[in-house]
Amino acid sequence: MQEEITKHTEKIYKTMKNKKHTLGEKAKEIIIEIFIIVFAVTLSIWLHSWSEHRHQQEEVSVFLGNLKNDLKDDIESIDVEKKAYQKSNIGYEKILALTTLQLDSIYKSKNTVNFPIYSHGPKMNIANYEGFKSSGKIGYIEDEKLKQKILNYYQIFVPAINEVDKYYNDFLFKCFDKMIENADKPEEKLYSDPKFKKTIEFLVKLGKNNIRVYEQNTKPRANELIKEIEKEMNK
Known part of the structure; x- marks a missing residue:
């Protein structure tokens, strides 16, 4: 030229x-x-602008394909974690239902109470999103509606999962602390202790709340985003 x-x-x-x-x-x-x-x-x-724009849209296409796979993995992780919460809650509710007489009977027969130990939190896939965003390429996505949904998912709904799981795990560790504090006492006394039982009650409530967050907030947004990505890729 x-x-x-x-x-x-x-x-x-x-x-x-x-x-x-x-x-x-x-x-x-x-x-x-x-x-x-x-x-x-x-x-x-x-010609230079056209070539650059074409290259940018190719990058967007690859990114959206990877993001779609990440979202499918997120949904699977959420489903696995939901079942884990449900299983833990069943175990805690059984403990809460035990009477003093039942606890005495369990320990007299040399049995123990099974306390579910599961630190919750699904592994959400954010590497592709973070890499694309940090390189300043999010602006390459021309569909403004799709771009906003991607940003909302990773900046609002994924952090929300991390936050509610953190609250849950904090309460779980309070239970562990109580167990350590009472390590020199008969275990049946611990399970009949009102403060310990109240902590477990909150643990169950938090577990149910987290399942609700998964099912009503994050998972529907992930499914909706997958549909939007498929629609964009089929244009």
């Missing part, structure tokens, strides 16, 4: 120096050469 511009610029210079042509002929030739230069530059800029 630089060579073409140089060539036509030289033609303009030679035309201006040409004593055989009239002023009108020179003006006509110069205008033609200038038009050719402007057209060539404009075409070059357009």
